[in-house]
Amino acid sequence: MIAVGDELLEGRTADTNSGRIQRALGQHSVQVGGIQVVPDTQQAIMQALDRTTVGDIVFMTGGLGSTPDDISRDVVAEWAGVDLPEDATVRKQLEKRWARLGRKAGVGVQRQCQVPDRMQAMTNPVGSAPGLTGELKGRILVLLPGVPEELQGLLPLAVAWLNEQGFLPAERQTLLWRTGQIAELSLVRKLEDVVGKFPGFQWSWWLTPWGVDVRAAADINQTEILSQLSDLENEVTGQLGSLVYSRKMHSLPEVVQSLMLKKNLTLSVAESCTAGMIGARMTDLAGSSGFFRGGILAYADPVKHNLLDVPLETLDNHGAVSQSVVVAMAEGAKKRLGTDYSIAVSGISGPGGGTDEKPVGTTWVAVATPERTFAGLYRFPADRERNRLLTVAVAVDSLRRSLEFGPMQSPWNDDDTWCLLSR
Amino acid sequence: MIAVGDELLEGRTADTNSGRIQRALGQHSVQVGGIQVVPDTQQAIMQALDRTTVGDIVFMTGGLGSTPDDISRDVVAEWAGVDLPEDATVRKQLEKRWARLGRKAGVGVQRQCQVPDRMQAMTNPVGSAPGLTGELKGRILVLLPGVPEELQGLLPLAVAWLNEQGFLPAERQTLLWRTGQIAELSLVRKLEDVVGKFPGFQWSWWLTPWGVDVRAAADINQTEILSQLSDLENEVTGQLGSLVYSRKMHSLPEVVQSLMLKKNLTLSVAESCTAGMIGARMTDLAGSSGFFRGGILAYADPVKHNLLDVPLETLDNHGAVSQSVVVAMAEGAKKRLGTDYSIAVSGISGPGGGTDEKPVGTTWVAVATPERTFAGLYRFPADRERNRLLTVAVAVDSLRRSLEFGPMQSPWNDDDTWCLLSR
Numbered sequence: 001m002i003a004v005g006d007e008l009l010e011g012r013t014a015d016t017n018s019g020r021i022q023r024a025l026g027q028h029s030v031q032v033g034g035i036q037v038v039p040d041t042q043q044a045i046m047q048a049l050d051r052t053t054v055g056d057i058v059f060m061t062g063g064l065g066s067t068p069d070d071i072s073r074d075v076v077a078e079w080a081g082v083d084l085p086e087d088a089t090v091r092k093q094l095e096k097r098w099a100r101l102g103r104k105a106g107v108g109v110q111r112q113c114q115v116p117d118r119m120q121a122m123t124n125p126v127g128s129a130p131g132l133t134g135e136l137k138g139r140i141l142v143l144l145p146g147v148p149e150e151l152q153g154l155l156p157l158a159v160a161w162l163n164e165q166g167f168l169p170a171e172r173q174t175l176l177w178r179t180g181q182i183a184e185l186s187l188v189r190k191l192e193d194v195v196g197k198f199p200g201f202q203w204s205w206w207l208t209p210w211g212v213d214v215r216a217a218a219d220i221n222q223t224e225i226l227s228q229l230s231d232l233e234n235e236v237t238g239q240l241g242s243l244v245y246s247r248k249m250h251s252l253p254e255v256v257q258s259l260m261l262k263k264n265l266t267l268s269v270a271e272s273c274t275a276g277m278i279g280a281r282m283t284d285l286a287g288s289s290g291f292f293r294g295g296i297l298a299y300a301d302p303v304k305h306n307l308l309d310v311p312l313e314t315l316d317n318h319g320a321v322s323q324s325v326v327v328a329m330a331e332g333a334k335k336r337l338g339t340d341y342s343i344a345v346s347g348i349s350g351p352g353g354g355t356d357e358k359p360v361g362t363t364w365v366a367v368a369t370p371e372r373t374f375a376g377l378y379r380f381p382a383d384r385e386r387n388r389l390l391t392v393a394v395a396v397d398s399l400r401r402s403l404e405f406g407p408m409q410s411p412w413n414d415d416d417t418w419c420l421l422s423r
Numbered sequence: 424m425i426a427v428g429d430e431l432l433e434g435r436t437a438d439t440n441s442g443r444i445q446r447a448l449g450q451h452s453v454q455v456g457g458i459q460v461v462p463d464t465q466q467a468i469m470q471a472l473d474r475t476t477v478g479d480i481v482f483m484t485g486g487l488g489s490t491p492d493d494i495s496r497d498v499v500a501e502w503a504g505v506d507l508p509e510d511a512t513v514r515k516q517l518e519k520r521w522a523r524l525g526r527k528a529g530v531g532v533q534r535q536c537q538v539p540d541r542m543q544a545m546t547n548p549v550g551s552a553p554g555l556t557g558e559l560k561g562r563i564l565v566l567l568p569g570v571p572e573e574l575q576g577l578l579p580l581a582v583a584w585l586n587e588q589g590f591l592p593a594e595r596q597t598l599l600w601r602t603g604q605i606a607e608l609s610l611v612r613k614l615e616d617v618v619g620k621f622p623g624f625q626w627s628w629w630l631t632p633w634g635v636d637v638r639a640a641a642d643i644n645q646t647e648i649l650s651q652l653s654d655l656e657n658e659v660t661g662q663l664g665s666l667v668y669s670r671k672m673h674s675l676p677e678v679v680q681s682l683m684l685k686k687n688l689t690l691s692v693a694e695s696c697t698a699g700m701i702g703a704r705m706t707d708l709a710g711s712s713g714f715f716r717g718g719i720l721a722y723a724d725p726v727k728h729n730l731l732d733v734p735l736e737t738l739d740n741h742g743a744v745s746q747s748v749v750v751a752m753a754e755g756a757k758k759r760l761g762t763d764y765s766i767a768v769s770g771i772s773g774p775g776g777g778t779d780e781k782p783v784g785t786t787w788v789a790v791a792t793p794e795r796t797f798a799g800l801y802r803f804p805a806d807r808e809r810n811r812l813l814t815v816a817v818a819v820d821s822l823r824r825s826l827e828f829g830p831m832q833s834p835w836n837d838d839d840t841w842c843l844l845s846r
Contacts (some may be wrong), residue, residue: 009455011445014437018460022434032432034467035460037441044457051474185490206430269699269720275706276692276699279720283698286774286807294726296719297692297702303717303760307730337726351709381524383549384709386572 001035002048004062004072005146008037017061017144017151024155028163029172029219030057045075054138057167059158062146064129066109072143073114073132080136082117086110090121090130097128119143122161126153133161140167170219173226175233178246180211180397182418187212190239198232200225210245210252210393242413245400252396253281259403260291260341267399268337269295270308270329270344272320273363277392278343293337298329308332319358321346323375326364330375334368341402342368343395347378349387361387365395369407374398376412376423390419424458425471427485427495428569431460440484440567440574447578451591452640453480468498477561480590482581485569487552489532495566496537496555503559505540509533513544513553520551542566545584548576556584563590595625595640596649598656601669603634603820605841610635613662621655623648633668633675633816665836668823675819676704682826683714683764690822691760692718693731693752693767695743696786700815701766716760721752731755742781744769746798749787753798757791764825765791766818770801772810784810788818792830797821799835799846813842 001021007013015037022032036051038044040063052058063072077084091113098104112129115121119134124145131154132143142158144151162168179187184205191214195203200222206213216232218225237244245255260267269278275297282292298304301320305312310328318324330344347363354360361380366373378394380387401411412423424444430436438460445455459474461467463486475481486495500507514536521527535552538544542557547568554577555566565581567574585591602610607628614637618626623645629636639655641648660667668678683690692701698720705715721727724743728735733751741747753767770786777783784803789796801817803810824834835846 009445009457011442011449011455014439014442016437019434019437022432024434026434032434034462034471035432035458037458037460039457188490204429204433206435271699271702273706274703275711275715276694276702276718276720279694279699279722280697280703283696283722284808288698289722292698292722294720294722294730295699296730297699297717299702299706299712299715299717307717307719307759336730383572383576385707386549 001032002045002052002058002060003035003037003146004040004045004048004060005037006039006069008062009039016148017146020148020152020155021059021061021144024159028159028168029170030168040069040071042071042075042078045072046079049076049079049139052139057140057142057162059142059144061144061151064112064132064143064145065147066106066112066128070111073111073116076119076132076136076141076143077116080116080118082136084114084116086113087115087121090115093123093130094128120161122154122157124150124154126150131158133158140165170221172217173220173229174215174217175229175236176247176249177214177236177240177244178208178211178250178252179214179240179243180245180252180400181394181416181420182212182243184212186418187214187243191236194232194235194239197235198228200228201232208251209389210397211243214240242401242404245397252393252400253284256282256396256400256403257285257288257291259400261287263403265291265341265403266293266339267291268293268333268339268342270333270342271295271297272299272304272329272344272346273349274345274388274391274395275299277388278345278395281392281396293339295337295342296329296333304329304332308336321348321358321362321364323364323377326366327368327373327375330366330368330373340370341399343399344368345391345395347380347387347391349391350384363387363391365391365398367395367398367402367411369402371407374402374410374412374423377421378419379421380419394419424455425468425475425481425483426458426460426569427463427468427471427483428460429462429492431485432462439571440569443571443575443578444482444484444567447582448480450597451582451586452593452595453591463492463494465494465498465501468495469502472499472502472562475562480563480565480585482565482567484567484574487535487555487566487568488570489529489535489551493534496534496539499542499555499559499564499566500539503539503541505559507537507539509536510538510544513538516546516553517551543584545577545580547573549573550576554581556581563588593642593644596643596652597638597640598652598659599670599672600637600659600663600667601631601634601673601675602637602663602666603668603675603823604817604839604843605635605666607635609841610637610666614659617655617658617662620658621651623651624655632812633820634666637663665824665827668820675816675823676707679705679819679823679826680708680711680714682823684710686826688714688764688826689716689762690714691716691756691762691765693756693765694718694720695722695727695752695767695769696772697768697770697811697814697818698722700811701768701818704815704819716762718760718765719752719756727752727755731759744771744781744785744787746787746800749789750791750796750798753789753791753796763793764822766822767791768814768818770803770810770814772814773807786810786814788814788821790818790821790825790834792825794830797825797833797835797846800844801842802844803842817842 121130127150304310334342350360366375544553550573757765773783789798
């Protein structure tokens with residue numbers, strides 16, 4: 001892939017198009033071999049094209065607009081040694097568009113009617129610049145506009161063209177397990193035996209904001225390998241148990257929201273060290289008002305007493321980062337906001353505030369169910385920012401487990417080891 | 424720049440590191456010439472290194488971890504034809520870290536003690552993998568871990584190293600104005616005349632999470648141009664007035680925290696649509712417990728009444744997204760948490776909930792000072808996620824202005840136009 005544009009090299013605009021194309025191609029088992037981000041100069045674009053290999057599918061994004069620095073079309077024609085004539089069909093379509101918008105077409109815009117020889121234009125459903133496809137110099141070229149909305153409109157047409165031409169490989173069958181509260185290395189170790197037993201599959205491991213994803217994949221024409229699929233699925237699912245929060249592409253907040261709505265339950269939060277980060281994530285998705293009521297940010301200790309009814313002597317005797325305080329916080333939020341469930345967290349995020357007994361990273365998480373309140377003690381190994389993010393991840397995952405295990409059962413298992421010191 | 428990692432080519436993980444490095448280098452007038460994103464293979468990394476040119480500064484990110492696919496260190500050593508011995512200082516530091524975390528170092532982790540000959544290690548303030556710098560094969564190489572938090576921790580050290588070694592171009596004198604509550608286009612227009620009057624300077628405009636930054640820069644050897652510096656500074660500063668929240672690289676939360684601490688004031692929040700995002704940002708920095716007390720997430724209307732004392736008839740008569748409700752929320756938080764100041768927000772983030780009278784994006788923001796409570800009505804033009812982020816930005820900036828203007832004065836000016844409908 002070649003992403004063209006000075007703005008992509010100035011730290012202001014992120015190249016989000018490459019991700020879109022990667023995902024679209026990934027569904028067709030095409031692995032992107034590399035990305036080059038280059039400035040709007042003839043030399044840089046030529047060099048990037050030269051670096052591709054005969055046989056490659058090359059997606060080039062950007063530089064198809066109407067301003068003088070939009071030169072991708074011209075450079076591709078020059079690189080391939082083909083002419084760049086005006087295309088009558090494209091002109092007709094663009095003239096219709098200009099008429100509809102009540103615009104006169106200047107010289108720049110008229111360049112968008114040009115199509116390199118041996119390439120075809122795809123009508124842009126959103127903007128004016130057509131996408132271009134074709135085989136040149138042994139490469140399968142797809143040129144798309146850099147404006148994300150226009151690219152998104154044209155991408156399905158480009159993929160369909162690749163498919164029709166037989167340029168896309170066999171589809172893959174993929175199994176996915178999204179896990180929380182386990183480190184990548186522990187997960188790899190946990191599945192070591194299964195991975196060894198099914199060597200025909202491609203395995204991959206991904207860190208996410210909520211934990212680690214595992215994937216096992218095989219081409220759909222590898223029938224012998226695919227016959228092992230359900231055995232593999234049973235073994236991995238059995239090994240991972242409640243570490244798995246989703247088998248589809250759902251995020252942890254999506255899973256929690258859907259469980260809460262399905263069971264018609266309500267949630268409140270009591271946050272100390274995260275000071276709102278859990279509430280923020282619980283309301284990222286539309287429809288969150290169906291279960292999320294609100295919460296108390298009890299950053300200062302008097303707030304824990306005044307608004308969450310944590311007894312002053314509990315704060316004095318055990319300190320704010322303690323089992324009895326976090327339990328009282330969860331129960332206080334549940335009662336004050338009248339919800340079925342609540343989550344509470346209290347921890348030392350750092351950099352200051354750590355002691356020998358309670359070093360930086362020490363964090364209590366509590367989940368109050370309609371029946372009982374459970375608390376777990378974590379110790380996170382990172383800095384302030386990351387410790388707070390890890391706190392959010394384990395708190396939300398502990399709620400997810402609690403919803404799955406039922407209100408009488410602890411959300412933590414005997415073999416939980418990841419940063420969990422006690423429960 | 425070379426970004427190493429299979430995950431960057433599979434459409435799930437965006438390469439955010441390149442942007443961070445681009446911005447850090449941009450401050451030192453270094454323009455990034457291109458980015459290569461490559462998979463975790465020896466061949467691909469070698470090829471990417473070969474494509475760089477003698478004299479280049481090459482930032483390589485990723486592949487410094489402890490798993491078998493982390494091979495950047497090894498490939499660089501092989502590419503340059505140098506040995507890869509263990510570094511005693513690095514081992515000592517990492518052993519201290521492992522001991523603190525109560526971990527035993529496996530073989531993988533021990534590889535992180537290796538440093539290619541003619542390179543130097545920079546201690547990682549966040550994780551274990553050290554950054555590596557050095558001159559090899561005529562390139563100035565900087566190797567940084569791919570984990571964004573670790574990269575962010577090491578990046579200032581890497582830039583400082585480049586600077587000490589004289590690898591950064593002539594220093595520029597730069598003036599900076601960080602502004603909030605104005606759109607980029609309006610800012611450009613506001614400064615059109617000044618920009619025209621001082622053509623010798625390079626002007627740049629950057630969107631940030633908190634608003635827009637303006638920079639005017641000139642090389643330190645352009646003495647004639649630099650003689651105009653104080654005239655330019657006076658004109659821009661006069662034009663921008665209270666839009667400017669910082670003249671240094673301080674973020675808006677840093678500015679607010681420092682104002683609150685200096686004046687020895689306390690803050691609480693009452694959040695509806697943002698559900699914790701403001702509290703989260705107010706506590707990002709160490710030391711925030713010196714002024715931030717906590718708050719109420721009043722996502723559901725009964726919480727606004729029960730925990731913030733918003734009268735039921737006010738909610739019934741005006742709706743949750745109204746001036747009287749947001750004012751009552753701010754005053755309720757201030758009273759319940761016993762703080763000097765409070766911020767309250769109530770808005771319709773979308774996608775649902777909009778009406779003709781109050782379309783999606785309609786948002787009330789209130790600031791309660793020790794003396795009075797002020798409310799402003801915004802209408803944001805974006806989707807749920809962005810509307811919530813814009814709400815956080817204007818709420819925090821309105822508090823900043825209130826602290827600067829004093830407790831009797833509205834935080835909004837007559838000529839505020841950005842998304843502000845009334846006040």
